[in-house]
Amino acid sequence: MTIDYLGLTPEELAEAPELAAVHILECAAETTGRALLAALPDLENHEFLLEHANVTPQLCLGAAVLSSLGTLKAALERYRVHMEQLANYRPPGPDTIGF
Numbered sequence: 001m002t003i004d005y006l007g008l009t010p011e012e013l014a015e016a017p018e019l020a021a022v023h024i025l026e027c028a029a030e031t032t033g034r035a036l037l038a039a040l041p042d043l044e045n046h047e048f049l050l051e052h053a054n055v056t057p058q059l060c061l062g063a064a065v066l067s068s069l070g071t072l073k074a075a076l077e078r079y080r081v082h083m084e085q086l087a088n089y090r091p092p093g094p095d096t097i098g099f
Contacts, residue, residue, distance in 0.1 A: 012087065015087070016083050016087075019080065019083060022076050022079060022080060025072065025076055026073065026076050029069045029072050029073050029076075030073075032065070032069060033066060033069050036062050036065060036066055037066075039062070040058065040059055040062045042059060043059065043062050043063055043066055
């Protein structure tokens with residue numbers, strides 16, 4: 001029986017154990033974003049600074065955190081894609097060299 005952890009086999013996880021931390025960061029970023037939006041629903045409106053006369057520091061800081069989370073998620077996704085590409089890379093064999 002193979003344990004499916006994060007969609008990775010034990011062998012894949014052994015080759016790139018940092019993918020476990022990447023997954024945890026992705027989950028934490030998603031949870032943080034959802035919690036911020038639940039606490040500050042005005043953050044869903046990207047033009048809240050223009051529309052609200054009573055902009056609070058909490059609202060501004062929440063927007064900054066959401067923006068940073070977006071950047072973090074994009075970087076984690078790029079890392080994951082890169083690691084998948086490395087795992088699938090097969091260097092050319094001797095038969096493909098034209099000698």
